[in-house]
Amino acid sequence: MVEKTSSPHLSSTKVSRREALHLTVGAVALTGLPSETTAAPTVPDAAAPRATLGLTVNGVTHTLDIDPRQSILDVLRERLGLSGTKKGCNQGACGACTVLVDGRRIVSCLTLAAMHDGAQIQTIEGLESNGALHPLQQAFIDHDGLQCGFCTPGQIMSGVGCISEGHATSPEEIKFWMSGNICRCGAYPGIVAAVADAAGRA
Structure with a gap:
């Protein structure tokens, strides 16, 4: 007669319903992670929208090839290196990005640069x-x-x-x-x- 023995792993492991749910949810979540070999889709440079823009900033004329979605603030800071104009809320609510465009005060974070081709801009650096x-x-x-x-x-x-x-x-x-x-x-x-x-x- 063969004596029945239970597996020590089975007898000592007792998984609660809550733990089973946690394990299941964790396994499902892991399957949704991208693998290292999966590359994010990219837009070819040739297909990216571009615009040619002429600006006179603090008396200096610039001709720029920009993304038409860029704000004047981003063009000043990222393309022209004029970091005196600050990016605060980036929603037009704080005024930290105020510059003069053709003599008028504007919040540059909400102003598309492409809409001001040929404009005269004065920043804090030009005072x-x-x-x-x-x-x-x-x-x-x-x-x-x-x-x-x-x-x-x-x-x-x-x-x-x-x-x-x-x-x-x-x-x-x-x-x-x-x-x-x-x-x-x-x-x-x-x-x-x-x-x-x-x-x-x-």
Whole structure:
């Protein structure tokens, strides 16, 4: 007579329903992972949309071959190396990317570069003249209108536009017309004072 013996693996292993579900879900998830040999589909360079764009930035003329989906902000930072214009929210809500296009304030993160062929653009890098700071740049220093400095280029460019538009005749007016520029450090009193000071000297 042969004595029946149970396998030690079978007798000692007891899998609960919850553990079985976890094992099943894990196995299914692993089958969905791409293998190392699977390459992501790529669009041939020849098929990628391109546009030729002419811009005059801070007095220098550029002819660029760009992706028509690029914003002015991305062209300034990635193609022209002008990193003074900051990418903050990238949704047009903070004003850190403010530049002047044909003399008007814009949020460059929401503005397609391809729509402004031939435009004149001024950035924070183009404000100084022969090594001398723009009056508003100096006023920001004098009135301590910055802390971390991240929003400062956009604040200054917006302030320059605000002054040229004639919207800097009082602190209340400055606050209203620059309300699209956010300072997370809360340096607003210094910013308003700086714009008012520069406006008084303009």
